[in-house]
Amino acid sequence: MGLSLLFLGGLIMASQWKGMDVFETALAWWPLIFILLGLEVVIYTLWFKGKGKMYYDVLSIFFVGFLSLCCLVFAGLSSLGLTQEIRQMVSSVEHNYPLPEWSGSVPAGVKQVIVQGDNPYGVTVDKTGGTELNVFGTYVSNDGRLGADDEDQLLRTKVAGDTLYILLGDTARNSLDHTRNKVNVTVAAPSELKVIVRDNSGNRVER
Known part of the structure; x- marks a missing residue:
């Protein structure tokens, strides 16, 4: 969870300094969020295996679910080719x-x-x-x-x-x-x- 937030925060900060080109390039790497979240769950499970009960923070579970839902929505938009059209609608001037x-x-x-x-x-x-x-x-x-x-x-x-x-x-x-x-x-x-x-x-x- 922490790595995911660091990734998103660094991405937004870089886009503020270097312009939207950084953001556009990083959009191609959004599946990293899934990888980081999965790694956290796997490492946490292996670390506590045989060491007693594991306790999950409710707020972290909520954020993980929210980020996963956002990734799934973005994946659907990307597969339909709608991300570019949404970007055009938001930024275009008539x-x-x-x-x-x-x-x-x-x-x-x-x-x-x-x-x-x-x-x-x-x-x-x-x-x-x-x-x-x-x-x-x-x-x-x-x-x-x-x-x-x-x-x-x-x-x-x-x-x-x-x-x-x-x-x-x-x-x-x-x-x-x-x-x-x-x-x-x-x-x-x-x-x-x-x-x-x-x-x-x-x-x-x-x-």
Whole structure:
């Protein structure tokens, strides 16, 4: 128990002096905690073998159990590849960037607009006067601004018959970050034009 605490304390102190690089390197050696705890139990048992009763301190047993549980949790996260994603979520900084804008008169023969995306809950529809349709918005990125080709994939348009489709993409995200949409779009459409917002499964989102 004492060796385990010394190991953890020295690790944290070294990370304070030398930066997080020391901590990152030491994470690969976390099974040492199990080895130290096991050695303590084995040596203690062999030392007192045949010398009378052994007494275990309740508080030490609690700490050993707690450290073992933490190691098991960390082992599970490591095996699933989630430690890097958790670190990114905690340390990343989000920035907003403008989407490519689409503006112009409603194409001839178009009677409705369908806004479709994987998670289109960041869409706002405004009815305006005039005959122009304007589509604009922002996206959130943790890795800086996307390239022009990637930005173009976030907002695409296509005319099919009497319908103008506005197809929304999404920025890259890790498997733990599904709490909110990272693409926010405003559709300013003529008042007489019907606008439908739906997801890629065809479920309509009421506006």
